[in-house]
Amino acid sequence: AILLADAAERAGTRRFLVISAMGVDSPPPPGTDPVFAAYLKAKGEADADIASRPGLDWTIVRPGTLTDDLGSGRVTLAEHTGRGQVPRDDVAAVLAALLHEPRTAGRTLELISGSTPVEEAVRAVAGG
Numbered sequence: 001a002i003l004l005a006d007a008a009e010r011a012g013t014r015r016f017l018v019i020s021a022m023g024v025d026s027p028p029p030p031g032t033d034p035v036f037a038a039y040l041k042a043k044g045e046a047d048a049d050i051a052s053r054p055g056l057d058w059t060i061v062r063p064g065t066l067t068d069d070l071g072s073g074r075v076t077l078a079e080h081t082g083r084g085q086v087p088r089d090d091v092a093a094v095l096a097a098l099l100h101e102p103r104t105a106g107r108t109l110e111l112i113s114g115s116t117p118v119e120e121a122v123r124a125v126a127g128g
Contacts, residue, residue: 001046009055015102016056017095020047022064022083022110047108057105059098063091064112076114077121084112097122 001018008016024044028037050058064084071089094111097118098104103126116124 001043002049005050005053005056005058009053014055014057015099015105016050016058017098018047018050018058018060019091019095020044020060020062020108022062024062051106051108057102059104059106060108061091061095061098062108062110064110066091072113073118074113074115075118075121076112076116077109077125079107079109079125081110081112081114086112090118093118094122101126103127 005016008014021040021043024040024047028040032040047060050056051060064081064086067085067087069087069089071087071093073090073093075086075090075094076084077094090113091111101122104122107125109125114121
């Protein structure tokens with residue numbers, strides 16, 4: 001993610017979306033697989049690096065547990081959602097909607113399955 005952010009800045013691209021992970025802001029619980037713990041640590045460091053870049057209009061998305069289920073087009077998107085699952089299809093739909101919503105720049109959002117249509121969920125976190 002850091003190398004992609006470097007490339008975006010060099011190319012003059014301002015809008016930058018990051019797919020991160022829930023739980024990167026705190027140490028993993030005891031018993032967490034060491035490889036997954038290293039992954040979470042790296043994701044957290046990348047999030048912090050990207051959030052410090054004034055040259056990017058970044059939005060960090062932290063989905064819950066990813067599934068291969070068909071997307072429903074309905075999600076919960078907020079600064080804090082609690083744990084949950086979300087189909088990869090719905091993550092992709094949210095990312096596509098966020099690309100066109102500049103009012104979410106500078107925000108870190110969590111994403112899980114829910115009852116709100118994607119476009120409506122993105123508008124709501126954007127403030128309108």
